[in-house]
Amino acid sequence: MYSGVDAPAPVAPALVGYDRLVLPGDFPDPTITKIGDTYWASATSAEWGAVFPLFKSDDLVHWELVSHVFPGRLPSWCDSQFWAPELFYEGGKVYMYYTARKRGGVLCVAVASADRPEGPYTDHGPLVGEAAGSIDGFPVRDENGVLHLIWKNDGNSIGKPTPIWAQRIDEATLKLVGKRHELFRNDTPWEGTLVEGSALVRHNGYFYMFYAGNACCGKYCTYAEGVARSRNLLGPWEKYDRNPILTDNEVWKCPGHGTVTEKDGRWFLLHHAYHVNSHEFVGRQGLLSEFTWNEQGWPEFVNNSPQAAPLADVTLMNVTDNFAGDELGLTWQWPVTQQPPIEVTEGQLHLGASAARLGSIVAQRTYSATYTASVQVDTTTMGEGTFAGLGAVGDPYNALVLVAGDNMLQLWHVKMGKKQRLTEVLLEPCSTLGLRLECWGGSRYRFSYTLDGGLNWEPIRTDGFAINGTYLPPWDRGVRVGLIAQGEEGDVATFSQFKLRNQR
Incomplete structure (x- = not known):
């Protein structure tokens, strides 16, 4: 029977907030991918073993350290600077593209593979190592389904520009084949001496490359995150005229170098930044930052900066x-x-x-x-x-x-x-x-x-x-x-x- 009192309108459930500090501590250059119903992440190890930690999560918020890509003995070809891992999953196989320094030689992009994300991993050695060094490898298929490696020439190490290259990967041999193509390089003031840390995603007919620019590390860092897009993987590429899209605020400093993931139709960048109260003493920490797509089809972060709160209870x-x-x-x-x-x-x-x-x-x-x-x-x-x-x-x-x-x-x-x-x-x-x-x-x-x-x-x-x-x-x-x-x-x-x- 009607009581004469209108029933309250149903209240939509509040959206879960995913902007979090999810990898507290020193976890630079984080990568993320989804395998089945589980998200997997890793990060730079630099000069500390075991090399490339492997985390898993069901909800993007709570992460468990389960293993390492190289838990003990290192690959025989390299010995230091274990940077910028990138997880890639296809056809029931997991690949980890990573940077390391060849023994007595240059920085190279290499790859290891496993049948399960937690390993064990088999190393396949370097794909590319230019005279100035090659870092920050990222695998992606072009508009025709052909697998390519994207990487950065480390020209800033010798006072030169830093082109971002693309070259086809022979999937049978895991070697680079054919001609390499320059996608773009550092040519705008905010990028400073470098662009690096490429991470690509395809959305609404475009390839979007999230990338970092300027000085990554230490007390005087100037890092920030930008984005460029192209209809075709090999270009031409257009940089967003509002770059950088992710910069400092009063809590986080020098955000950048991350990988994109999606959950329930929402988009996120897992990236690093320094907390202003601990900065270089704790190191670059892993943040999850949500973004949306604006009317012009470009990604936008709230206030152009990380919205993650610091640890409420350290x-x-x-x-x-x-x-x-x-x-x-x-x-x-x-x-x-x-x-x-x-x-x-x-x-x-x-x-x-x-x-x-x-x-x-x-x-x-x-x-x-x-x-x-x-x-x-x-x-x-x-x-x-x-x-x-x-x-x-x-x-x-x-x-x-x-x-x-x-x-x-x-x-x-x-x-x-x-x-x-x-x-x-x-x-x-x-x-x-x-x-x-x-x-x-x-x-x-x-x-x-x-x-x-x-x-x-x-x-x-x-x-x-x-x-x-x-x-x-x-x-x-x-x-x-x-x-x-x-x-x-x-x-x-x-x-x-x-x-x-x-x-x-």
Whole structure:
């Protein structure tokens, strides 16, 4: 019966907001593809192994690290600068196009393949390596279905322009064949010395190339994202007259280099940017940014900038590792050419020592500019001349590390490969020693130790309250928290109860 009161009009469900920080930490140049009902992503590894992490997600928001393209031994032809992976799925096969430096040679674009996205992957070696270097490979089929590789000539490395090339791929041999074609190059002021990071998608009869321009990395970066389009893959290409389409705001700096994906008719770019509060100390983080198509058929982002919020609770990224099981967790890293001998047993990490540089290193990404890390060291297993430590590591040539060995504690300041011992403390006999580092603002460090399980921490005395670590991050990477084992081959450092606690 009618009551005389109009029923409320149905309310449309609110749209899910996908603008998120989805790969927090140092994950530059991210790639994304959909395989079945699952999204897969990866990102640049640079000089840290294992190489090219593989994440999966059912909803674009929550991501799980499941494996790596090269989890251990590297392809024999290359040894560094593992950049810009691009996932490509067709015909039940997964391909990973990537950049790496040939041993003793130039940067090349190469490809590996697998029957499943999580691997294992078989490497097929480089497709192209020009004299100036070739980077940022992206596979795409042209309007006739012919597979091509798009890549950037790394001319900016020698003070020259950076043409974007296209060339056909022989699908039987996975080699480039035929003539290469220039699509466009850096020729507008905002692009600066380069265009790079091509990612293509076809929409409404056009190929759209999302690409990055200007300086990608470090404190003085000027990166931004642009777009160009063409009816035919080989051109002519038209750059958008409103480029760049993705630029800085008060939260994110230097956005760029990403890959396009689609969900429920909505379009997204998974790309990187620096958070303004942590910048180079954490590194370039993976953001998902939604865009729409305007009346002229060009992509548009809200306010021309990333709308992702910073992590509301950085403690979600806290790391506790009690070394349960018999394998090292997937989030641990090591210098890419120095994978150390490791054994995980009975709640302890046994890290084989090295006499090279800092020694053997395993490390965790940091997620904020202010954090505390600690670990327990079993001093009873250490031989003479062996040092076990905890430190902030930019790379093996730049670090601040508190180490224990030979009945003393030493604080090492390593800059450009030169090690200076800032201080040392005689160590009382003990079975278990706790080491701790505290960082504020990404660049100020203080170290301390405990002999009673953490009830009392004794600070390591230095000139001033904190040590300046501004020099630590390399131009293209964030700082890691590392465990160190220095000594002769066969020596071992034993760690337990690792903790990394982040603060806003």
